[in-house]
Amino acid sequence: xxxxxxxxxxxxxxxxxxxxxxxxxxxxxxxxxxxxxxxxxxxxxxxxxxxxxxxxxxxxxxxxxxxxxxxxxxxxxxxxxxxxxxxxxxxxxxxxxxxxxxxxxxxxxxxxxxxxxxxxxxxxxxxxxxxxxxxxxxxxxxxxxxxxxxxxxxxxxxxxxxxxxxxxxxxxxxxxxxxxxxxxxxxxxxxxxxxxxxxxxxxxxxxxxxxxxxxxxxxxxxxxxxxxxxxxxxxxxxxxxxxxxxxxxxxxxxxxxxxxxxxxxxxxxxxxxxxxxxxxxxxxxxxxxxxxxxxxxxxxxxxxxxxxxxxxxxxxxxxxxxxxxxxxxxx
Amino acid sequence: xxxxxxxxxxxxxxxxxxxxxxxxxxxxxxxxxxxxxxxxxxxxxxxxxxxxxxxxxxxxxxxxxxxxxxxxxxxxxxxxxxxxxxxxxxxxxxxxxxxxxxxxxxxxxxxxxxxxxxxxxxxxxxxxxxxxxxxxxxxxxxxxxxxxxxxxxxxxxxxxxxxxxxxxxxxxxxxxxxxxxxxxxxxxxxxxxxxxxxxxxxxxxxxxxxxxxxxxxxxxxxxxxxxxxxxxxxxxxxxxxxxxxxxxxxxxxxxxxxxxxxxxxxxxxxxxxxxxxxxxxxxxxxxxxxxxxxxx
Numbered sequence: 001x002x003x004x005x006x007x008x009x010x011x012x013x014x015x016x017x018x019x020x021x022x023x024x025x026x027x028x029x030x031x032x033x034x035x036x037x038x039x040x041x042x043x044x045x046x047x048x049x050x051x052x053x054x055x056x057x058x059x060x061x062x063x064x065x066x067x068x069x070x071x072x073x074x075x076x077x078x079x080x081x082x083x084x085x086x087x088x089x090x091x092x093x094x095x096x097x098x099x100x101x102x103x104x105x106x107x108x109x110x111x112x113x114x115x116x117x118x119x120x121x122x123x124x125x126x127x128x129x130x131x132x133x134x135x136x137x138x139x140x141x142x143x144x145x146x147x148x149x150x151x152x153x154x155x156x157x158x159x160x161x162x163x164x165x166x167x168x169x170x171x172x173x174x175x176x177x178x179x180x181x182x183x184x185x186x187x188x189x190x191x192x193x194x195x196x197x198x199x200x201x202x203x204x205x206x207x208x209x210x211x212x213x214x215x216x217x218x219x220x221x222x223x224x225x226x227x228x229x230x231x232x233x234x235x236x237x238x239x240x241x242x243x244x245x246x247x248x249x250x251x252x253x254x255x256x257x258x259x260x261x262x263x264x265x266x267x268x269x270x271x272x273x274x275x276x277x278x279x280x281x282x283x284x285x286x287x288x289x290x291x292x293x294x295x296x297x298x299x300x301x302x303x304x305x306x307x308x309x310x311x312x313x314x315x316x317x318x319x320x321x322x323x324x325x326x327x328x329x330x331x
Numbered sequence: 332x333x334x335x336x337x338x339x340x341x342x343x344x345x346x347x348x349x350x351x352x353x354x355x356x357x358x359x360x361x362x363x364x365x366x367x368x369x370x371x372x373x374x375x376x377x378x379x380x381x382x383x384x385x386x387x388x389x390x391x392x393x394x395x396x397x398x399x400x401x402x403x404x405x406x407x408x409x410x411x412x413x414x415x416x417x418x419x420x421x422x423x424x425x426x427x428x429x430x431x432x433x434x435x436x437x438x439x440x441x442x443x444x445x446x447x448x449x450x451x452x453x454x455x456x457x458x459x460x461x462x463x464x465x466x467x468x469x470x471x472x473x474x475x476x477x478x479x480x481x482x483x484x485x486x487x488x489x490x491x492x493x494x495x496x497x498x499x500x501x502x503x504x505x506x507x508x509x510x511x512x513x514x515x516x517x518x519x520x521x522x523x524x525x526x527x528x529x530x531x532x533x534x535x536x537x538x539x540x541x542x543x544x545x546x547x548x549x550x551x552x553x554x555x556x557x558x559x560x561x562x563x564x565x566x567x568x569x570x571x572x573x574x575x576x577x578x579x580x581x582x583x584x585x586x587x588x589x590x591x592x593x594x595x596x597x598x599x600x601x602x603x604x605x606x607x608x609x610x611x612x613x614x615x616x617x618x619x620x621x622x623x624x625x626x627x
Binding site: 054058060062107110111112113114115117118119121122123125126127129130132133248252255256259263294295296298299300302303305306307309310313314315317 | 358364414415418425426427428430431432434435436437438439441442443445446449450555556559562563565566570597598599600601602603604607608611612615616617
């Protein structure tokens with residue numbers, strides 16, 4: 001799984017380099033690409049939350065869209081209600097999502113397989129309705145999370161063509177890289193090893209002195225922190241949160257992305273993120289090519305995505321990878 | 332008002348029971364929670380709709396839709412699930428492969444329906460009135476179609492119950508789900524019996540779709556929430572238990588109906604989630620689920 005291991009310092013340098021390269025690249029791309037780049041970064045965080053949960057800790061969640069909603073609402077609420085600066089609002093969203101994830105994780109650690117899938121599914125369907133119940137959450141209209149124009153010092157530094165979408169792209173990219181770097185380190189630590197041990201053989205791990213149940217709760221909590229971070233950034237990109245912004249299909253989409261990435265393969269989350277953003281784009285182009293039909297344009301993306309998902313599960317269970325890693329025994 | 336709410340609850344509970352039953356049948360036969368169930372049911376309903384449009388007769392379209400559901404279930408097992416179970420065995424994907432694959436199948440079926448019929452709401456008409464029964468001056472919300480829903484669901488549940496309890500096929504189905512290897516040794520053709528389980532499940536879902544759809548509209552996603560309710564019902568009852576599925580469905584249907592009446596419609600699934608959570612925390616394998624002994 002980890003055929004090339006970088007030392008922590010080199011890994012940090014690598015992430016820094018990627019970051020600088022991406023930020024420089026954003027100067028040469030249009031508005032739409034910047035927007036999509038931000039989407040990829042957000043999906044990447046969400047997908048890595050599933051990879052951590054499923055690939056490493058062996059739990060499943062079909063309700064991470066709901067946890068993204070908690071993050072988004074937490075951020076937007078603190079932004080509109082208490083006028084938090086947006087950076088703090090993002091962190092507040094993560095905090096709320098992490099707490100929610102902890103509560104869920106305590107319950108989730110007792111459940112297995114389909115029972116956990118069902119519970120999280122019910123959460124994904126049920127949670128958005130909370131927004132209707134409390135006036136402070138804005139009901140159907142949702143909450144505003146419009147952070148306005150990029151700060152003056154950046155515009156002065158980067159020139160007047162520094163648009164809002166480029167600003168969002170910068171935020172999402174930097175946050176995604178920091179998050180990915182942190183998870184990589186975490187997965188290489190004893191926590192990551194304990195999760196894998198618990199997933200591969202819970203009894204053996206228990207005998208070796210690992211508290212498997214506590215590990216599962218921790219994994220669910222960390223995974224929720226990531227998902228709520230993605231949700232908060234998603235709200236930032238949309239400029240608002242509404243109950244319908246986090247549908248069941250979002251939960252399914254990020255699980256799909258994780259499967260395309262290969263559920264045990266963190267680096268693959270980039271592939272997953274790109275594919276999730278690219279499929280609607282490609283099928284949009286295909287639709288125009290074959291004459292604009294309402295039926296086709298509405299259903300082709302779903303068709304392509306589902307077909308790809310099935311093909312990957314059947315024929316490439318380790319995800320879409322260009323180079324085949326030799327499957328080394330984990331542990 | 333109390334009786335009205337109860338009657339509506341029984342009607343939707345019957346549908347949840349059918350959906351839950353379909354899930355339990357597949358779970359018992361293949362140990363897979365079939366997320367494609369709502370897709371299969373809605374596709375069968377579309378087929379019923381199409382036949383209904385061309386023959387102008389609901390009573391011809393209904394059995395054909397059920398037959399279509401059975402064939403569809405059987406084909407999915409033959410062409411898809413066997414391939415999947417043979418393949419995704421190792422690695423982190425192994426545990427979630429069935430969930431993911433059936434989710435993919437759901438997306439595939441629903442987008443195919445969209446490509447063929449479009450996403451507009453269609454009306455699958457039934458000759459039974461959707462208007463409530465009237466007693467004197469009081470009209471209750473329970474209509475002849477609702478009554479038919481309850482009767483049809485009860486009939487399906489009774490037929491399946493009888494098959495499981497009194498026939499050789501039922502015995503084979505139970506044996507194949509309880510101890511597949513031993514059943515095989517005892518001469519049960521386990522893979523064929525499993526396939527029959529899938530066909531039964533497909534037909535149960537088709538009944539649910541074809542009897543509920545005349546009360547609302549038909550679209551590729553129109554049965555999704557029904558499926559989630561059915562899933563919650565099945566898990567509450569314990570995925571292993573047919574009786575549990577029916578009881579879970581009924582409890583949930585009546586419960587949702589009262590929530591809808593006295594609290595408001597938007598929180599129903601949140602309450603469903605809370606009920607599910609409480610039940611599973613007390614009994615992690617559902618109320619009627621069997622405890623499995625611990626295996627290393």
